[in-house]
Amino acid sequence: MSALRTAVVTGGGRGLGRAYAIALAAAGHAVIVNDLGDGPADAVVAEIEAAGGTALVSRHDVTDFAATAELVELAVERFGGLDVVVANAGILRDRTLAAMAESEWDDVIAVHLKGTFTIAHHAAAHWRARSKAGDAVDGRLITTTSASGLYGNIGQSNYAAAKAGIAGFTLVAAQELRPYGVSVNCVAPSALTRLTEAPLLRYEGAITDRRREELDPNWVARVVAWLCGPGARDVTGQVFDIRGPRVGIASGWRLEPAFTQPDDLDELDQALRSAIAAAPPAADMEGQRNG
Ligand SMILES: NC(=O)c1ccc[n+]([C@@H]2O[C@H](COP(=O)([O-])OP(=O)(O)OC[C@H]3O[C@@H](n4cnc5c(N)ncnc54)[C@H](O)[C@@H]3O)[C@@H](O)[C@H]2O)c1
Structure with missing residues (x-):
């Protein structure tokens, strides 16, 4: 078993996932950077290795149940186990409800909702097996919701349905996995990334340097790294709304x-x-x- 704790970050090749992967590597995790295609995950792995960290590329598609089983298997084979999963991969297909195509609904539900279930399921099975074998598991699962799913945003019924579903999923997973030594928390981030640049430009006209600083993904990565660190073992079932330097708890229904x-x-x-x-x-x- 490696001395490092092992983390998987889905969608870790860009934006928030990239910031999480780099922060977790700096905090002493071996990180499996998962993303689609050639390029984004490789660049993040190279960056982590250049800084003296340990990282590995995964090109598994989170919508594929069997592929995410292989991803958990990769962590076990290469690093001796899995400790942290950040289910972060995401896409947008914004459209008002009356105009939305079936594929726009299906694709968003697949990447966010199913893509959270797939990796969380295989990680949960891994943690349950270790716990039953007498291992002292200290697992962390971080899921990703959105202000859109928690509060509602026009043009995002597909995305909001998936993200609200993930918040509900988190509450159940937190209760189910606690006996195995796993805490489960959810983040609702706000950050300037490929996903949000166009909508932000539409709403705000221009993005000032001050906004860029406020919307730096590293603000969210600090909280995610804390949730995955030794001090937050007892924190579970929470939804954190993180808007740059401002962070709070999104209280439920x-x-x-x-x-x-x-x-x-x-x-x-x-x-x-x-x-x-x-x-x-x-x-x-x-x-x-x-x-
Ligand atoms: N940026 C924000 O302000 C914001 C706000 C609320 C929620 N979020 C959520 O945060 C997460 C990260 O978003 P981001 O802003 O960094 O976007 P991003 O587009 O910069 O990064 C998302 C990454 O996920 C990858 N991905 C997409 N489908 C995948 C799949 N099937 N398998 C593996 N990887 C896949 C993409 O290739 C991309 O690199 C998403 O879940 C998003 O919904 C972001």
């Missing part, structure tokens, strides 16, 4: 307020309207209370 249905339909109408008025308003895309 609450049953608030609740009441017993009256028999009379007019009274039910009144009671439902009162409950809606008394309920905390949904948050806007800044995660703040609307209205």
Whole structure:
């Protein structure tokens, strides 16, 4: 067994994944940098090795169940086990609901939602087997949601469905994997990457140097590295909304307020309207209370 802890970062060839891979390598992990095609993952591995770290390329497609089993197997063969998974790979196919093509829905659900399940499933099976064999597992699974999935953003019903699904998935995985010594947390990042450059330019007109600094992926990577480090072993089932230097906890759904249905339909109408008025308003895309 290698002295280094081993991490897999899916979509690690660009943007946020690249920053996570570099931060995890600097924190003493052997990192398997997963991405599609020739180029992006190789460049990140070269960068990590040039800095004295240990890294390996994986070109497995996260939408492929069998390929992600091979990815976990690669970690076991090359580094003796797997300790950290950052399920980060992502794509966008933005379109309003009425105009969205079936392939735009399917592709986004496949990469984000299935692509989180595939790698998480095989890693979970690996951790369960080690735990049952008496190993002291200290596993970390980091999943990736989005403000769009938590708060709602026009033109992203496919992406929001996948990302909200991943937040729910995280809560279940945190409960299921805790007995095996694995913590599971979710990040909702904001960063300037290939994925967000065009939409940011559309909304903000120009990207100032100050915005570039605020949206540096390294802000998110700091929190991810912390979640994967020795101090955060007990932290599980949380969703972190990270917007550059500002970071917070995205709190979940609450049953608030609740009441017993009256028999009379007019009274039910009144009671439902009162409950809606008394309920905390949904948050806007800044995660703040609307209205
Ligand atoms: N950048 C942001 O502000 C932001 C906001 C919210 C959520 N996110 C999420 O963060 C994650 C990373 O996004 P990013 O902004 O760094 O984007 P990015 O495009 O820079 O990087 C994503 C990487 O995932 C890879 N990828 C895509 N499909 C893959 C597959 N099937 N198998 C393996 N790799 C695959 C891509 O090749 C790419 O290198 C995504 O899940 C994204 O939805 C980003």
